[in-house]
Amino acid sequence: MWLRNNAVAATAALAVVLIAAAVALIFFWVPEDADQGFSQKIFYFHVPLALTAYACFGWGALKAFLHLWKRTPGADLESYVAIHLGVIFGALTLITGSIWARASWGVWWSWSSQQLVLFLVLFLFYSAYFMLRFSVDPGPGRANISAVYALFGVVLIPVSFLAIRLAQDFIHPVVFSSEGPRMAGSMFFTFCVSWAAILALASALYRIELAGKRLDTSLRELREALE
Amino acid sequence: MRRYATDVYTLARKDLLLELRARNTVPAMLLFVVATLVVFHFALPASSGNKAAYGLLWVALVFTALLGLVRSFAAERDQGLLDGLVLAPCDRSAIWLGKALAMLAFLILAEVVALPAFSIFFSGVDGTTVAGVALADLGICAVGTLLAAMAAASRARELLLPLLFLPLAIPIVIGGVGASVVADGGRYLGLLAVYDGIFAIICWASFEYVVTE
Amino acid sequence: MRRYATDVYTLARKDLLLELRARNTVPAMLLFVVATLVVFHFALPASSGNKAAYGLLWVALVFTALLGLVRSFAAERDQGLLDGLVLAPCDRSAIWLGKALAMLAFLILAEVVALPAFSIFFSGVDGTTVAGVALADLGICAVGTLLAAMAAASRARELLLPLLFLPLAIPIVIGGVGASVVADGGRYLGLLAVYDGIFAIICWASFEYVVTE
Amino acid sequence: MIRAHGLSRRFGAKRVIEGLDLDLERGDFLVVTGANGSGKTTLLRLCAGLLAPTAGELRVETGRAGIGFLAHEPLLYRELTALENLDLYGRLYRIPEHRERSGMLLERFGLWRVRNERTGSFSRGMVQRLALCRTLLHEPELLLLDEPFNALDAEGTELLAGELEELRPGRTFLVATHDPARLAGLASGSLALA
Amino acid sequence: MIRAHGLSRRFGAKRVIEGLDLDLERGDFLVVTGANGSGKTTLLRLCAGLLAPTAGELRVETGRAGIGFLAHEPLLYRELTALENLDLYGRLYRIPEHRERSGMLLERFGLWRVRNERTGSFSRGMVQRLALCRTLLHEPELLLLDEPFNALDAEGTELLAGELEELRPGRTFLVATHDPARLAGLASGSLALA
């Protein structure tokens, strides 16, 4: 009961705890990487961020689908918020990634890695989502258009990845290959914890922003009612 | 089924007729293609190999298409005519398909000019390239038309479409360039085909929501 | 004289307002440029040299210019607004100048984003290139605006717009590309400058006859 | 024919139609009046399915083929001739003998002479007449007419009044207008928006 | 104010206005009537200088600054707000206190409330009202009004009638309309085109 009422607070708390745990594990427990040394630790942020970004995009697309299919009220707003978060986490991925690139490749950005470029493409795609959304008058029409565009996103991601796999690139490492993670158990555990932490953070932010948006819409209604 | 086909035909024919009257799409596309070829003629001395030439060709094609797409819903938008089509009892996806086909016609027209010119000035275009272009056209028109409808509903219009379209066009560019540059372009043709298939389906399924509330 | 200036300013400001009204143009430009660069990246194998890259740069510029021109008189044409401007007591050439300046602002904005990005990702742009771009912008805006006005002014003339633009645009492109790729671009810059001068005057003088009967 | 319950539509924060209840039987002729900006067009667009309600429910008991909507915009292609426009709609609505009906309507609304001229060159009244042809082409059972008499000359007004008279039986009308007096004879009810 | 002699205008082969003689003194109020497509708009556009005669001569004794033309199209930018539109024209016509006049006119025509909304979102009547504001903004001495009452509600019609009443003295009017009765009180003459 308490949980349902204070879902926001609960997830927020969970996120804090997990993040603390993850940081502790990363910096005090997990052994340093053999060849990359300290800089490899950014891996525990970088990859979870990236995967969480994907998760957000997926969630946004799901909500979009619900809006189109079932007309679920509020689904449009939820989809928007999810994609918004996705873009934020995507930006963080780009940043951590390029920091790591600076550390281990010596350059901030490498066009030679299709992985990077394609992530950039997705990032562009979802930035355009905002352009679209903010240049259409609010209303049912905008909700539909945004939703359709969001659906395009989840289709674009796999297609793009197919494209990269064709144009194989070598620089950007592939850890999660078909025969499971190629890394030490301790590393994998830490990775999982930090991923859980980031996910928790994402969902907390998601709920908070939603609550906020809902609040000020209802406030506006109130103000109008009073006038 | 036949009804659907006739609707699509009617709508596409209407667009071709309009273009014949007002001519505000094809000439712009042709102009752009020619201009780009001229640019290449200067920018590509014999030294730089086919690869670069093919790359430029693909850039030219994508942007030419974009230039055409920008205008594709102009008539409907300016006069609120989309309402008229949306009110008609035919399936809304037919509107999309009709536009896409008309667009395809324009694009092919532009390429009928561009490819021979290209093969004269630079390097002959082989079968796979042509196949790649054909497949790419399908994808471009399918996706582009839907995005153009979105852009038409927005206030940014012409400016918005490139933003929406280019990220989605990347796989096409990869596939197309690959098909024409790499020795065995088969894989890339496959990629293009897959792209066309998937996006054609979701465009077909989702267009209705773009034009209705 | 001052009145003329204020008229031009008013009209240009109106266009920029329309530009900025619906959307946040600057981020849009940024997105557009980056997206274009990504497309280029996939189109152009790393091997191919600067010149090819310059070719792409110019393709992009021509595209942006055309995109701008297609929409430059869109608002006026759709709603017969040219009448409103023609009726106003200000000198008609001010309408042309205002539009051209707005166009120029639009282009320059795009290039201010594009050139640095280009020089980062591909190869540094030297002085002559910048000069070439600048001169080309002037020419494109001057001529393009006039022709766009023809399109907006009456249907009969619309057919001519792109057909005219073709021969008129090619020298600009040649001049610009030449300036940036050829060793001593000076001659080309000269060509561009002359071109701009002549056509600016012609357009300025002839605009009135385009928009009135 | 049309059932609305608590129908509301807003544009952004602006409430245009608020909690409207409407019940239109087949054969009714409802005249919608109201000041400029009171929501007549919005109501008609809602009924036509061009706008979605932001709240409340709206049921229209006829397919799109049964609706004839005369909007503020003529919904005609300027580049096409009168005949080509009607032909387009005739095909889209799958009217069996649309050619004949086009000819008949053009003649009836006095446009036969100009059937092969670009609609873009028409005068305002001629455009309105052609828009009326377009609306009646497929013999709709539900007619949504937004200021149908707009821009018509005296003769055109007569013409349209007669036409409505003729169509009246068995069909349902929702007509927005600024002088209801002209429709007094036909109206079975009226709705004043504020 | 306006002198026309053997004024003719064709579009292609089509003769719209043929050998029209017109002599309008300052202070006259000419009501132009005629069926749809009879050439009212064409005549007004000729007088405004938007069309050139194909034959005959036409002299209008006032500069462009002195002409106020209300056309079929509102001549407003959809993307701009009401205020921005008036501001634009105010500057182009170099009206000394155009801000104040804009405010006054918006208030008078009941658009003050929506002065900062995009004109594109206006209802038809609101657009017509704003177009009237635009026409009167620079206090023209020659007013060319093409169906000024079009799309106005009862209140708007009152409003405009009163406005014309007020402007009448010293100004010259050329008004095309489909019900001259409404202008009977003001008209000093009438011209029926066929």
Ligand code: HEM
């Ligand atoms: C701006 C630069 C970078 C970006 C945008 C980027 C982006 C991404 C993305 C989107 C993922 C998740 C997708 C996937 O798992 O395939 C990922 C995973 C990963 N990245 Fe990066 N990355 C960047 C730089 C780097 C660098 C410099 C390294 C290390 C040298 C690195 C190491 C990894 C690893 C190990 C993974 C997990 C591998 C896998 O999932 O198969 N990344 N990166």
Ligand SMILES: Nc1ncnc2c1ncn2[C@@H]1O[C@H](COP(=O)(O)OP(=O)(O)OP(=O)(O)O)[C@@H](O)[C@H]1O
């Ligand atoms: N797309 C839109 N965006 C924002 N506001 C709108 C939109 N469409 C209409 N409105 C507003 O809704 C209100 C009603 O408009 P509507 O066109 O329904 O009025 P109307 O009764 O048809 O008026 P008129 O008699 O002038 O035609 C107006 O205030 C208008 O500003």
Ligand SMILES: Nc1ncnc2c1ncn2[C@@H]1O[C@H](COP(=O)(O)OP(=O)(O)OP(=O)(O)O)[C@@H](O)[C@H]1O
């Ligand atoms: N640009 C044009 N090209 C060809 N014909 C035209 C053009 N403009 C007007 N016409 C023709 O001139 C005739 C008169 O048009 P006009 O608009 O002056 O009529 P009107 O008296 O204003 O009619 P309404 O009462 O419907 O407004 C019409 O037959 C129309 O087809």
Ligand SMILES: [Mg+2]
């Ligand atoms: Mg209305």
Ligand SMILES: [Mg+2]
């Ligand atoms: Mg008229």
